[in-house]
Amino acid sequence: xxxxxxxxxxxxxxxxxxxxxxxxxxxxxxxDGSGIGxxxxxxxxxxxxxxxxxxxxxxxxxxxxxxxxxxxxxxSPQEKTELFALAMYDIHKQSPCFFPLFYRELLNPSxxxxxxxxxxxxxxAYLSDNNxxxxxxxxxxxxxxxxxxxxxxxxxxxxxxxxxxxLAESLLPEPATDxxxxxxxxxxxxxxxxxxxxx
Amino acid sequence: xxxxxxxxxxxxxxxxxxxxxxxxxxxxxxxDGSGIGxxxxxxxxxxxxxxxxxxxxxxxxxxxxxxxxxxxxxxSPQEKTELFALAMYDIHKQSPCFFPLFYRELLNPSxxxxxxxxxxxxxxAYLSDNNxxxxxxxxxxxxxxxxxxxxxxxxxxxxxxxxxxxLAESLLPEPATDxxxxxxxxxxxxxxxxxxxxx
Numbered sequence: 309x310x311x312x313x314x315x316x317x318x319x320x321x322x323x324x325x326x327x328x329x330x331x332x333x334x335x336x337x338x339x340d341g342s343g344i345g346x347x348x349x350x351x352x353x354x355x356x357x358x359x360x361x362x363x364x365x366x367x368x369x370x371x372x373x374x375x376x377x378x379x380x381x382x383x384s385p386q387e388k389t390e391l392f393a394l395a396m397y398d399i400h401k402q403s404p405c406f407f408p409l410f411y412r413e414l415l416n417p418s419x420x421x422x423x424x425x426x427x428x429x430x431x432x433a434y435l436s437d438n439n440x441x442x443x444x445x446x447x448x449x450x451x452x453x454x455x456x457x458x459x460x461x462x463x464x465x466x467x468x469x470x471x472x473x474x475l476a477e478s479l480l481p482e483p484a485t486d487x488x489x490x491x492x493x494x495x496x497x498x499x500x501x502x503x504x505x506x507x
Numbered sequence: 508x509x510x511x512x513x514x515x516x517x518x519x520x521x522x523x524x525x526x527x528x529x530x531x532x533x534x535x536x537x538x539d540g541s542g543i544g545x546x547x548x549x550x551x552x553x554x555x556x557x558x559x560x561x562x563x564x565x566x567x568x569x570x571x572x573x574x575x576x577x578x579x580x581x582x583s584p585q586e587k588t589e590l591f592a593l594a595m596y597d598i599h600k601q602s603p604c605f606f607p608l609f610y611r612e613l614l615n616p617s618x619x620x621x622x623x624x625x626x627x628x629x630x631x632a633y634l635s636d637n638n639x640x641x642x643x644x645x646x647x648x649x650x651x652x653x654x655x656x657x658x659x660x661x662x663x664x665x666x667x668x669x670x671x672x673x674l675a676e677s678l679l680p681e682p683a684t685d686x687x688x689x690x691x692x693x694x695x696x697x698x699x700x701x702x703x704x705x706x
Contacts, residue, residue, distance in 0.1 A: 327615075328615075329528075331531070332530070408614060411610065411614060411670065412614065414670050414671055414672075414673055414674070415607060415610060415611065415614075415670075416526075416527075417673060421673070426673075426674060426677065429674055429678070430674075430677055430678065433674075433678045452694075453691055453694070453695065454679075454680060454691060456678055456679050456680055457679065457683075457687075457688055457691040457692070458691075458695070459678070460667065460668060460671070460675070460678060460679065460688070461664050461691065461692050461695050463667060464663045464664045464665070464666065464667025464668060464671075464692075465660050465663045465664055465667075466663070467663060467666075467667045467670070468659065468662060468663025468664075468666045468667060469659060469663060471610065471613050471614075471666070471670070472613055472659070472663075473613075474613055474616060474620070474625075475613070475625060475628055475629075475632075476659070478625065478629055479628070479629065479632045479655055479658070479659060480653075480655050480656065480659065481653060481655055484656075488656075489656055489659070492652055492653060492656040492657075492660065493656070493660050493663075495651075495652070495699070496652065496657070496660050496695075496696060496699030496700060497695060497699060498699075499698065499699040499700075499701075500694070500695030500696060500697075500698040500699030501695060501698075502698075
């Protein structure tokens with residue numbers, strides 16, 4: 309019973325927690341979902357909370373690695389804003405459980421909210437705030453927009469698209485693609501922040 | 508046992524469903540929360556599903572009335588876009604359970620998702636799409652932005668602010684107010700859509 313077993317348990321648990329929330333899943337559900345016996349699951353994780361913590365650590369670890377890459381390197385503030393948005397769509401594709409887990413924590417925070425969720429979100433929000441502040445100092449973005457508000461506006465445009473996927477197909481023109489929505493949202497945001505548009 | 512009793516039951520149920528979701532609440536919880544005996548509650552609603560349906564109908568009814576007012580009258584497309592955003596903040600203040608109930612339906616749709624949630628959201632999204640299309644035809648908003656995407660971008664800026672309230676106080680500068688965030692989001696959106704900013 310090695311790494312592969314643990315991974316199968318964590319994978320099955322990730323899907324179940326994303327679908328049902330951390331209070332709606334038992335170790336038995338996870339055993340059934342992973343095809344691993346309940347005694348092996350219990351040997352790896354003493355209870356559902358420990359397993360849920362492991363899932364959040366894994367998912368927010370992947371998120372941190374992906375978002376961290378955005379703010380490295382020496383691109384312009386505008387380029388980094390574009391990379392920030394594109395990274396959100398990559399995460400949505402590569403870790404489809406990440407956003408549901410995040411939204412569930414916002415609606416019903418677990419004991420892991422402060423140490424895992426908030427800590428990671430704050431870290432990247434702060435990097436984005438600094439990037440927008442840099443754009444303002446360099447005269448690329450207009451003054452008068454608070455960088456922290458701008459980060460939340462930028463994130464919100466994309467988050468609602470993920471949250472409202474069940475609605476998107478009836479609200480958006482066919483065939484709507486992630487790339488097309490992301491491109492239009494970025495265009496509105498960057499034009500909205502452009503120095504030339506200064507009022 | 509008249510109108511007032513029913514209202515107390517529905518009010519208590521609304522808060523509990525917003526906090527815990529429609530599968531996490533029993534008729535006994537609602538009896539306890541309302542201070543009305545379980546037999547009276549059962550006399551009014553045969554089961555939790557019926558009561559949950561009544562709560563969604565009431566909440567989406569208030570939402571429909573408030574949002575409907577936005578698109579009446581003969582304001583300009585820009586003015587109606589501003590009223591659309593302000594109406595969201597009014598709803599958030601006056602019916603604080605509305606958005607959590609909506610977000611929970613997006614994550615875990617109930618049988619009421621199609622007939623109540625989707626029906627109402629589609630209706631107002633459609634009015635907003637038409638308003639933005641009108642702004643484009645009148646030359647007030649630039650071409651190249653799809654009206655349906657623009658509506659989702661506008662809604663998303665504000666929805667994430669409500670969803671991430673637990674994070675907002677640590678992410679936004681103090682003292683952040685709804686009015687200030689709404690004003691900055693609108694400014695980015697309207698500048699982003701302005702004809703003058705056409706690329």
